[in-house]
Amino acid sequence: MGTSALDAARMLAEHRLPGIVVTDPSGKPVAVLPASQVVRFIVPAYVQDDPSLAGVLNESMADRAAEKLGGKTVRDVLPEHLLNVPAADADDTIIEVAAIMARLRSPLIAVVKDGKLHGVITASRLLAAALKH
């Protein structure tokens, strides 16, 4: 929650993640921050409504990213309606994780151990595991 929004954006970018799982101070997963939400936060609303207005912005995407995300925390950029965190237990089998992901049509699943975030499995990562013989 308190992590810098710029660091979160860097994490999404570096690991090419569709989203990251946000935890409270105790390590419990509380929300998902989709990469598209961070993009949303960088682009002004009037340009979202009419992308042809992008030309009137007299600063680069890089400048806007630094300006809009700098000094902000993850809490500041979360969507108003928090997305539930689809979670699995660290002891679940790959098929159980796949079943949860399939039912919720979620691109990622938080893996929880002792009530704390233990890791994240994306749909593509799960397919990679399933296809590896």
Added chain:
Amino acid sequence: MGTSALDAARMLAEHRLPGIVVTDPSGKPVAVLPASQVVRFIVPAYVQDDPSLAGVLNESMADRAAEKLGGKTVRDVLPEHLLNVPAADADDTIIEVAAIMARLRSPLIAVVKDGKLHGVITASRLLAAALKH
């Protein structure tokens, strides 16, 4: 559309994509196949409804993946309700692409040139471009 579903799953897995853009024979983008949909296709419906039943499956996820995807095409595994393909033009600026992505809350955008699929930009890829100074 006619690509083997197993090849599509391998592509999603190898490049860690949240989804792939599906084209018709002319190269025009017609649908998005999310990675979670492929997972959905591999897991039996009764296990999706009750993941604790995963234990009754007497085959591995790898065997199921090969069995359920083998001999199928991408068309066979697409969701019944096709997702619209959010598209941008190859000449659009990064801010225009970001604006389209932000408005549609989409994790990926198909880049189209002369009516044909030219490439795909994911939200995380766009953040990577925006953060690189």
